[in-house]
Amino acid sequence: MxxxxxxxxxxxxxxxVLLGLEFGLQALVPDSSIRQLLxxxxxxxxxxxxxxxxxxxxxxxxxxHAGFVGIGAYTSAIVASHLHASSTLSPGPDGASFAHSWLLxxxxxxxxxxxxxxxGLLVGLxxxxxxxxxxxxxxxxxxxxxxxxxxxxxxxxxxxxSHAVASLGGQNGYAGADNQGVPLFAGPFWVFGAAxxxxxxxxxxxxxxxxxxxxALREDEIAAASVGVDPTRYKVISFVLAAxxxxxxxxxxxxxxxxxGLVQPDQFNFQFSFDAITMVIxxxxxxxxxxxxxxxxxxxxxxLIELVQGVEAVKALQHANPWLDLNALRMVIYAAVxxxxxxxxxxxxxxxxxxxGPRREVAS
Amino acid sequence: xxxxxxxxxxxxxxxxxxxxxxxxxxPSGSIFGLIGPNGAGKTTVFNLVTGVYRADEGSIRLDxxxxxxxxxxxxxxxxxxxxxxxxxxxxxxxxIDNVLVACETKRRSGLEGALxxxxxxxxxxxxxxxxxxxxxxxxxxxxxxNEPSTSLSYGDQRRLEIARAMMLGPKLLLLDEPAAGMNxxxxxGLKKQIRWLRERFDLTxxxxxxxxxxxxxxxxxxxxxxxxxxxAHGRPDxxxxxxxxxxxxxxxxx
Numbered sequence: 001m002x003x004x005x006x007x008x009x010x011x012x013x014x015x016x017v018l019l020g021l022e023f024g025l026q027a028l029v030p031d032s033s034i035r036q037l038l039x040x041x042x043x044x045x046x047x048x049x050x051x052x053x054x055x056x057x058x059x060x061x062x063x064x065h066a067g068f069v070g071i072g073a074y075t076s077a078i079v080a081s082h083l084h085a086s087s088t089l090s091p092g093p094d095g096a097s098f099a100h101s102w103l104l105x106x107x108x109x110x111x112x113x114x115x116x117x118x119x120g121l122l123v124g125l126x127x128x129x130x131x132x133x134x135x136x137x138x139x140x141x142x143x144x145x146x147x148x149x150x151x152x153x154x155x156x157x158x159x160x161x162s163h164a165v166a167s168l169g170g171q172n173g174y175a176g177a178d179n180q181g182v183p184l185f186a187g188p189f190w191v192f193g194a195a196x197x198x199x200x201x202x203x204x205x206x207x208x209x210x211x212x213x214x215x216a217l218r219e220d221e222i223a224a225a226s227v228g229v230d231p232t233r234y235k236v237i238s239f240v241l242a243a244x245x246x247x248x249x250x251x252x253x254x255x256x257x258x259x260x261g262l263v264q265p266d267q268f269n270f271q272f273s274f275d276a277i278t279m280v281i282x283x284x285x286x287x288x289x290x291x292x293x294x295x296x297x298x299x300x301x302x303x304l305i306e307l308v309q310g311v312e313a314v315k316a317l318q319h320a321n322p323w324l325d326l327n328a329l330r331m332v333i334y335a336a337v338x339x340x341x342x343x344x345x346x347x348x349x350x351x352x353x354x355x356x357g358p359r360r361e362v363a364s
Numbered sequence: 365x366x367x368x369x370x371x372x373x374x375x376x377x378x379x380x381x382x383x384x385x386x387x388x389x390x391p392s393g394s395i396f397g398l399i400g401p402n403g404a405g406k407t408t409v410f411n412l413v414t415g416v417y418r419a420d421e422g423s424i425r426l427d428x429x430x431x432x433x434x435x436x437x438x439x440x441x442x443x444x445x446x447x448x449x450x451x452x453x454x455x456x457x458x459x460i461d462n463v464l465v466a467c468e469t470k471r472r473s474g475l476e477g478a479l480x481x482x483x484x485x486x487x488x489x490x491x492x493x494x495x496x497x498x499x500x501x502x503x504x505x506x507x508x509x510n511e512p513s514t515s516l517s518y519g520d521q522r523r524l525e526i527a528r529a530m531m532l533g534p535k536l537l538l539l540d541e542p543a544a545g546m547n548x549x550x551x552x553g554l555k556k557q558i559r560w561l562r563e564r565f566d567l568t569x570x571x572x573x574x575x576x577x578x579x580x581x582x583x584x585x586x587x588x589x590x591x592x593x594x595x596a597h598g599r600p601d602x603x604x605x606x607x608x609x610x611x612x613x614x615x616x617x618x
Contacts, residue, residue, distance in 0.1 A: 201479055208478030209464065209471055209489070216454045216465040222436070223452035226414060227445065227532050228469035230437035237475075352456075 014196060022098060022189035036258045039188065041299040042195040043253045048279035048295035049195075049202050049288060050245025055277065056286035056352075057206060058238035059218030060127055061136045065276045067123075067143030068116045068243040070268030072250025074150070074168060076112035077263045080255050081176035083107060084183040101185045105255070109186070109194075112251030113244045120243025124236040143273055151265040173264035181261030186252050194252055198245055203288045203354075205241075214238065215286075282341060284348030289355035294348075305333065365566045366427050366443060366535035367392040368413065373422035375405075375412055382408045384592040385422070390536075390585075392427075395562060395569045397583035397600075399576075401612055404589040406572040407449055410538050414446050415439045426536065441469040445534035447525040449541050449572075453513045459524060460509040463496040466531035496531060503527045503557070519550045523557075530561070536568045537561070543575040551575060555582050580604065588612070 021028075029035050051065045083104055123142050127135050153166040168174045176182045205211050214234055216224040221231050254263045279298045283290030308314055318324050341348065368390040375383040383405045390396040398406050411417045413424055415436040423430050431439050445466075454462050471492070477485035500506045503523040508516065516524060522542055529537060539558070543551045555578055562569055573579045579586065580600045588596040588603060590612040596603055603609055 204479050204481065205475065208475075208485075209468055209492075210475055210478055212457075212461055212465055213468045215457060216462075219454040219456055220452050222416060223448065223454065224465065225436035226416075226440055226448075226452075227466035227528060228437050228440035229465060230435070232435075233437075 014193075018189045018193050018196075021192060022187045025188045032258050037299070037303050039191045039256050039258060040253075041296055042191045043249050043256070044275075044279065044295040044299045045195045045292050046198050046245060046249035046252070047276050048283070048291040048298075049199050050242045050249065051276045052280050052283075052286065052288065052291040053202055053205070053245065054238050054242035055280050056284075056291065057202075057211060057214045057218075058235055059214075060235060060238065061132060062123075062139040062239075062242070063136045063270075063273050063277060064123070064139030064141070064143030065242070065246055066268040066270070066272040067139070067146045068120060068246035069250035069253070069272070069276075070143070070146055070265070071119055072109075072112035072116040072247030073254040073263045073267070074112075074174060074250075075115040075247070076108040076251030077174055077176070077182040077254040078168075079111045080104060080108035080183050080185070081178070084185075085177055098187065098189070101187060101190065104183070104185050105190050105252075108255060109190075109248055109251035112254075113247035116247025116250065117240045117244035120240040120246075121236065123243070124239025127235050127239060128232045140270065140273070143268065144270065147265045147268050171265065173262045175262045182254055182259075182263060184255055184257050184259050184261055186255045187257045191252050191256050194248055198248065199288060199292055202245075202291075206286075206288055210234075278338065281348055282338070284350035284352060286352040287348065287350040287354055290348055290350035290353075293350070293355070301333065301337075305329070365392040366568050368536055368568065368570070369423075369425040369428075370409070370413075371423050371425075373409075373412060373424060374420045375408060375417060376420060382592050383412065383419075383589075386589065386592070386594055387422075388587045388594070388597060390568055390570055392568055393562070393566070394584050395558065395571065395582050397579045397586035398570055398572045398589065399574075399579055399586060399603075400589035400595075403591070404612075405592040406589055407540055408592075409589070410446060410540055410570075410572060413439075413538065414444060437469075440532060440534075443533070443535035444538065445529035445532040445536070446538040447522070447529055447540055447542060449544070451518075451521050451525055453521060453524060453528075455512075455514045457513060458510050459505055459513050459516065460493070460496050460500065462513050462524060463499060463528050463531045464492060466528050467492045467496070470533065499527045499530055500524075502530075518545045519547075522546065526557075526561075530565065534565075534567065536570070538570045538572075540572045541574060542571070543573055543578045546575075551578055554578065558582050 025035060029038065047065065047069055051062070054060050054062050123139060126138050130138060149165060150168050151171045153168065153170045154162055174182065213224065213229045217229055217231055217234055225231055253259065275298055279294035280291055281294070282297060283292065283294030345351070371387045373383055373386045374381070386405070386409065398409060400406055408417065412419050415431070415434050415438070419432050424432050426442060426444065431442065434442070454465065471488065473482065473485040473488050497506055497509060500509055503526065505520060505524055505527060508520070513521065513524060522545070526539070526542065543554055546554060558569060558571070559582060561567055571579065571583060583600060586598065586600055586603045587594065588606070588609050595608040595612060596606045598606070
């Protein structure tokens, strides 16, 4: 009973904070680019935490997570812009109200998650037969096919599948059905709320019999199967769950307040998948809180370098030395951090442990 | 208790015939020995029964149901548990977690239960944990429940593997060289445990073992393989004097 009251208290407190952010973030953080960065950090947390289910917990090496995020983003953007256009659901001239977002966000982001998880099933199925690097190639291939299919669409196509693909805007990106921008009604409440909920959900999965079975499977597939853990089932469901989470992340990315209102194929290139893997490995494969830390680290390091690029002194320095390309240097810093980490802490920041909470499974 | 029937089972790996027309019946509730010199095909038979390999020909029946086409996890769920010749524990996991992995087939609450931490999920988890501890106590591992499994001694690791197999709630238990690396006292203890397990859990036990002292004293029936072929079958006292068995183990002149 006391336990129940305490959890209810936590839920209530979280809701209050989220509502506060929903209405107060604008006043709290006047700079919209910083707001955007904070929301983006939450999106990255979702990307990282969901990838951790497949790469960390299930031990399958997927390097095509961007594909699932992208499918979620496009699906949500399409659904959102059509819902927005329909007169009954139109939030009116002054943008989306919070009440409206309760209808629009679950529908559009939910659609993105469902479609992404269907593709997760599609990509998860070969994972039964393929291992290690072969599976990695399949996931990479999937993500690149998705991206290139949209990017290389013939804009002048008039009918059929190519017309449908071309309506997504090709390389220029999708800006809603009417080309007026994707409606941005997912406020901080939704974005931060989803990140917290997803972190919490994967935490619970990890510390359940299900997570235990995944761990066993990763350590010794033959032994795990010999006690009834069906590798097929667990791996495919992991893929579907990870894709579902990625779809939510993508959907919120496409429709988040202070976002661009534009979904472009290049957001979901290999670089993005690579960033996601970096987050997971940096934090510690299999650790939920590690995935969160990794995501925050990657988001803010990248942006920090971008901010540094804007500083006058650095600009001058760059002007004097044209070879000093900080965007390229970003990768060098990444690599340096990763190499240092792999030497000092081969298991990532946290290894498989968690920052706080139970060392073991459900406390009995 | 389950009855296991193999009839005319063949298995080759490339040009090597590992198992050639092997047929035998393990009577329900018996302790059955499967012996033979190194490379006789004993472990291959275990791998065929548990679905790790698929038999080229022949049938393997568990209580009359053919399991040749089934996958390892399905066969495990049908009540066949095993241990491994070269111990395969989940080395990064604690002792009790190793055992708990084996209860996933029995678990009724699904992922949604774990997500919501429903009362039924928590009750079930508690119940399974208690059952795992009980099993660990049987193998005198209860006090080590929260230790990493790698920290266990060799004999304890072998016993933990049996405990893990038993958590599955099997009707047929396949033990692959459980006495390997055990000293005399441990092997004596193992003999008692195998008999006790059979009585306590209504098991059928198949034992692959090189320790003849263990095999001869606990098995009621013994099947002998050599180079993948059956060379003898009978009670321990018959096997002990069987000329072909003596020849296989000691050389032709015997």
